[in-house]
Amino acid sequence: KQEVTQIPAALSVPEGENLVLNCSFTDSAIYNLQWFRQDPGKGLTSLLLIQSSQREQTSGRLNASLDKSSGRSTLYIAASQPGDSATYLCAVRPWGGSTLGRLYFGRGTQLTVWP
């Protein structure tokens, strides 16, 4: 069974810092990896999707990298802002088979950016 771990569980930083959130997974046979953001009491918003053949994806101040062989992904947030405060979730989708597209989630990193 795929296990996904996110470190740290919580992070509190001043505005303007560059951040790295970590995600590790136990089975490298993945189809893709997806990073989500979740605000309190809200649903999950997709931030970045990295296919297994890709090494990184960028969207604005966000950059996600994938090292499938070592079972790791990082989400880099540049010049953090208070509006970035949220929980960030990493999820992996296994390659085909009986799993039929389901996602395995980490428990998230709760980020607080203070002014």
Add this chain to the structure above:
Amino acid sequence: DAGITQSPRHKVTETGTPVTLRCHQTENHRYMYWYRQDPGHGLRLIHYSYGVKDTDKGEVSDGYSVSRSKTEDFLLTLESATSSQTSVYFCAISESQDRGVTEAFFGQGTRLTVV
């Protein structure tokens, strides 16, 4: 935003009563999923569907059933609600792997309280 609507958004019900949650999508995606989110457990898959009338169990399916009679609707039923089913329930959709990129999109969630 992907067209996913969950109803109701909030519900309080009594132990032993049946409850049905609805997920409606306008994206014509093949796969639909029900997850529950609990503190300390993260997101866990309850049931999923890979087509009309095609469903299968996830890792926490006991006490739940699902139905999908149309592409756009996926219903989750708690047959006899228990306090342990108090949770936030999320519906998600994605396309199939044979169509390439399979980004998952989530609804806003249903907060269910069983008293």
